[in-house]
Amino acid sequence: MTTVVQKFGGSSVADAARIKHCATRVADAVRAGKRVAVVVSAMGDTTDDLIELAAQVSQAPDRREMDQLLATGEQVSIALLAMALQAMGVPAVSLTGVQCGIRTEGVHSRARITGIDNRRAVHEFERLRVPVVAGFQGVHAAADTGFVETMTLGRGGSDTTAVALAAALGADECEIYTDVDGVYTADPRVVEDARLLDRISYEEMMEAASQGARVMHLRAVELGRKSGVPIRVLHAMRHGPGTLICEASDSMETQQAVTTVALKADIGRLTIAGLPNRPGIQRDIFERIGAAGISVDDIIQNDADDGAGTCTIVFTVDQTDLAEVRQIVEAAVASIGQGTVHEDLGLSKVSAVGVGMQSQPGVAARMFKALADAGIRIANITTSEIKISCLVDEADGKSGLRAVHAAFNLGQAVVPSRSGAVSSSV
């Protein structure tokens, strides 16, 4: 018997009508003979509304109490979805994080799942009831007292719950229902002939997610890769095959150098020149930035050709963090006693992602040529095994994305559909 976990996000359950629609998707799968468990997010703006309420009573609300508060959002949507299923004649039972045995670490507001005790969900399967599980939340029991605490999982939490539950239930697939049809070769709002992918590897999806693709959170994809759960991204309101995120197959690797291209905007760059390149100099700088809770994107370092043993460190951050990072870096440079700081605003990053580039030469050159032919200046280049990223002026971002997309023949008209490969393996 096929087991699937279906996950519906906040916009998919934003009101009673949409909840009923989601219930029909669940009912369809049940009637098709599948064993289904469901994971749901909080309805629409519920989480924002609760955060606003908290702000009205406290300027700096405690994280534990925020978890207690926010966890109610999912508890409302699971109960309503379970009711909607029952009203359609599909036996269902809602389960909070604690009821579903979703155990987490003890860090409030961004707890990581440590394990799922699947007994309750299996019990409901045996009674032919659909478990409707609250996403984004879990429970932590204190080691000494055993007292239970409500925990939330932070960004991407509901996707992560769904993948973890799929793993715990040995599900054949984890279906993530969203407001897009799946994963594309590029953002279809920017690239007109972007093509829906039948499948993409975990690694590619992780790179694409960290380079600006907003379809799924990195964290859930990473968990899917670790646990080997195939994840399908689908549109909640439209029918379609969606995109399967799974292990890279040989055919995938050899077929094409690049699978998808991504664009990340609003990037700021900081250049620290003339630094003494002594051991520990990087730690001095980046420990301070980390302590401020700011995420650094790419870091590049080069020795300077000045005969004085200095080096240049260049790194990128979200543009909104740039002013704060600059202050931190200037303080660091002042205490080091040598170096100059320079900032650039208004940058975008164009990335090409594909496991195929590992076995195909000339991919980088092809990308650089595409940008050059479009008259686009490249400010920085960073690469990983399956990704090439070029920093460009914000004004050139979209045209750069289109140029790279075209250079690798990713468009609908050019490349034949790979649906044959998908249907043979699903």
Next chain:
Amino acid sequence: MTTVVQKFGGSSVADAARIKHCATRVADAVRAGKRVAVVVSAMGDTTDDLIELAAQVSQAPDRREMDQLLATGEQVSIALLAMALQAMGVPAVSLTGVQCGIRTEGVHSRARITGIDNRRAVHEFERLRVPVVAGFQGVHAAADTGFVETMTLGRGGSDTTAVALAAALGADECEIYTDVDGVYTADPRVVEDARLLDRISYEEMMEAASQGARVMHLRAVELGRKSGVPIRVLHAMRHGPGTLICEASDSMETQQAVTTVALKADIGRLTIAGLPNRPGIQRDIFERIGAAGISVDDIIQNDADDGAGTCTIVFTVDQTDLAEVRQIVEAAVASIGQGTVHEDLGLSKVSAVGVGMQSQPGVAARMFKALADAGIRIANITTSEIKISCLVDEADGKSGLRAVHAAFNLGQAVVPSRSGAVSSSV
């Protein structure tokens, strides 16, 4: 060290400003050196809003899922009140029903509390934190699987939680904050010179509650009586001594025949005449009414003086239930094969309540005289040890209440305050 449980109802925590106000009441008690635990209801209309949402997805929502849904209301208010307390510098921790160890029977939507595991609340006391506990909810663990279910307690649930928690913590007093100053000798909106009572016995309060006084739920008072927890009813927004609900003292019993008078409106009466008075005839009728889930108020039966061995049964119900009850009774009479059914609408019940009437003769006569002097016809009389109730026309209800209130000298100007008696025993 004095321990108190403070309970705030839904209207007292309806918005952020009121939640902050409640927090000041808690903070005042903490700063006065008391050990305080708090019980909170859902904010304002939250419960109604959730019921409306459920109605949008299901015509007959499952009780289990309703419990799961409604329990979120209190979870929101405890988190917000805990945050508000922390913002005032009072350490606090919110606890859901399951976290506070509130165990109940397994009957959804009207579960009774079977016990409270006080370890968590005591633990928080030891850490000098105020436990802020969700009212109206508890947890039931299945005997076979141990799986936990969220339960709600039904009407009066939060008051009941507060009294049960006070008992479990050995609290000196359970303070119920409401939108009235306490318990009066009569409803002050009807009787101008109604006087605030310093104290009232559990038994009197229970009779008054069941005869129409809306200050506190019968169920919570009954639990107070059983567990010996003194309950104080206070206004959430105004300062004042409130009314203490406690054991009847000797001075209370001898002081006055009547403590308070109550009015219950919208009563319907059904008269079944000419019934064969054979054993089991009453069961035949009232089992059917009970099976329909309808509560019957007073029942009176008399043998008829017709020499045929028939009897007349008269009983009262909420007027809104009358049509349904009449159908049920007519079906019962048809199957009995003898009897006639007659209904009266638009009745009110005036009741006088007082433990003193047990030791004072002539109380009933004094009440009947008061109604007669006011020109009011009495349709029915029912009594208990500490209560006399007279059914009157709805139009005579308020004037009847005033007449009885005056007849027993309950008004402010007439009877000296009993505050001396109170301060000596609190």
